Amino acid sequence: MLVLRYSPASPYARKIRIAADLLGLTERIEILAADASDPADSLRRQNPLGKIPTLVLEDGASLYDSRVIAEYLDHLAGGGRIIPADPSARFAALRLQALGDGVNDATLLIRYETFTRPESLRYGEAIALQQGKIDRALDTLDAAPPAGSVDIGQIAVACALGYLDLRFDGAWRETRPRLVDWLEKFARNVPPFEATKV
Incomplete structure (x- = not known):
């Protein structure tokens, strides 16, 4: 096993x-x-x-x-299921995965800076740098939410949004309605998303 x-x-x-x-x-x-x-x-x-x-x-x-x-x-599982075999679809899914994972990377760095460091030692410029990455990624996703079959890119983006909900009370939702709608649809269509929520 x-x-x-x-x-x-x-x-x-x-x-x-x-x-x-x-x-x-x-x-x-x-x-x-x-x-x-x-x-x-x-x-x-x-x-x-x-x-x-x-x-x-x-x-x-x-x-x-x-x-x-x-x-x-x-x-x-046989290949081509969540990572498409077709090169165009494959690299689109992998790029989307990189975007979702990048949001997670930036969110974790902010979390470490604000949660593990005493307030007097927090570095505001580092936090702002990471927040800029998150904001640009979310703006890009809100302008063109993921489409098509569920793949590793969509899973990564959904998990990134879920992590933002967990750590920052879903503040991203206030200004990105298309992305909110996309995540709600994803959650309805992909039951393990809700099942893995903490």
């Missing part, structure tokens, strides 16, 4: 859990929580970066990060 090391709040792990469900692989994967901040957690032996998600294969080898894991799961 495969083992997915994860944290419930991780948008990257959520992306993999949704992908596994859509690919019909949930029954083949044990979901096992990891504490990335605990030096004694076996995660650091499974992934030298100590990051989640990490997928431990049946032979004991590990795959990381979420993009590699998603590619592996799609391959395991």
Whole structure:
């Protein structure tokens, strides 16, 4: 059996859990929580970066990060399911995944800066830099919400928006109505999105 090391709040792990469900692989994967901040957690032996998600294969080898894991799961399910085989559609999905993951990267950096540092040590320019990335990405997505079949790009974007809801009370929703509508439709059509919500 495969083992997915994860944290419930991780948008990257959520992306993999949704992908596994859509690919019909949930029954083949044990979901096992990891504490990335605990030096004694076996995660650091499974992934030298100590990051989640990490997928431990049946032979004991590990795959990381979420993009590699998603590619592996799609391959395991026969290929071309959430990562299209057609080059044009494939690179559109991968580009969209990069945008969603980039929003998560920036959101996490803001979270670390504001949650883990004392207020006197927070660096406002760094926060503003990351917020600019988020705002530009969301504006781009609101201008042209994802369309077509559910793929890894749409999953990544939905998880990024869900993470913004979790960490910043959905403030993004106030000025991006088309993206709000898109996410509501995605949630209705992709049940594992709601099932993995924290």
